[in-house]
Amino acid sequence: MTFLPDLIDAYGLTHPATYVGLFVATSLLMLWRLEAMLDHGLEGTALGTLVMPYCSGFANLVFVYIMAAHAGPPREVLTNCLVNNVTNLTLLLGLPAVCWGLVVVPGVPAVATGGARRGPAGGDTAHQLTRLSLLLTLAAVLFFTGAVWLLGQDGRLTQTDGSMLIGLFFFWQCFQVFDVLKHNVRRRLSFGSMFYVDAGVVLVCAYGLYASIDWLVAWLSVQRGGFISAQNLGWLSGWLMVLPNALLALYWGWKRRADIVYTSQVGDGHICIPLCLGLFALYQSV
Known part of the structure; x- marks a missing residue:
């Protein structure tokens, strides 16, 4: 797993800026191939809910793994998750809305010619279904947050609590997978061969993200004094890991795909809470 860091070191490019650049570059490549997956059997809401959050x-999952492997403080993991989610659901939804607007259901005249109320057209029905999917995704945020709050009433999240949170998350994902399959059967869609090629490229990008985050967290952990130091690891790592989310939000906002903007940011929140907290709780109490 050290192939990429060793290669960078061999060229004498070992520097925080190099790994931040690698982080951004792999995120952009991943973004490019994710857009292609829209044409290979994934509709917008599914892309945002299933693929983009992972x-x-x-990076957040890698951070949890690194902190668990090195018995890091649970406070930093919790801070990382909270910074990530609060930024996603405020700044990264607000910026595209200010710049381009986020319209999920385009406005239509309520009354047709002659005063008769028109039923929803085919396109309007699709927008309404997208809106319902978004509302369900947002409701899941409240459900997961409430579950964490209830399980943490005793002041900590134990291994049993972590298992419960992970189970809730994967139940939600199973629901989304079957919804996508149902959608594809209804529209007679199938995953073409390029879908799996793009999925492979995304996995390669995931390794690039892992290598960059692993090095940056290790470097930051040994810094002492100043704001950029180990004392602010949770805050700094949370802001760093928001960068891919910012790219997704701004790009899809520019493309006028409000459905993907919403579901990608909210879905990423599902990764942090409950999945990341649940995974870390398996190793030590939060």
Whole structure:
């Protein structure tokens, strides 16, 4: 797993800026191939709910793994998750809305010619279904947050609590997978061969993200004094890991795909809470 860091070191490019650049570059490549997956059997809401959160949230999962492997303080993991989610659901939804607007259901005249109320057209029905999917995704945020709050009533999240949170998350993902399959059967879609090629490229990008985050967290952990130091690891790592989410939000906002903007940011929040907290709780109490 040290192939990429060794290669960078061999060229004498070992520097925080190099790994931040690698982090951004792999995120952009992942973004490019994710857009292609829209044409290979994934509709917008599914792309945002199923695929993008794993890609943009992969850095958070890596952070949890590193902290658990080195018996890091639970406070930093919790801070990382909170910084990530609060930024996603405020700044990264607000910026595209200010710049381009986020319209999920385009406005239509309520009354047709002659005063008769028109039923929803085919396109309007699709927008309404997208809106319902978004509302369900947002409701899941409240459900997961409430579950964490209830399980943490005793002041900590234990291994049993972590298992419960992970189970809730994967139940939600199973629901989304079957929804996508149902959608594809209804529209007679299938995953073409390029879908799996793009999925492979995304996995390669995930390794690039892992290598960059692993090095940056290790470097930051030995810094002492000043704001950029180990004392602010949770805050700094949270802001760093928001970068892929920012790219996704701004790009899809520019493309006028409000459905993907919403579901990608909210879905990434699902990765942090409950999945990241649940995974770390398996190793030590939070």
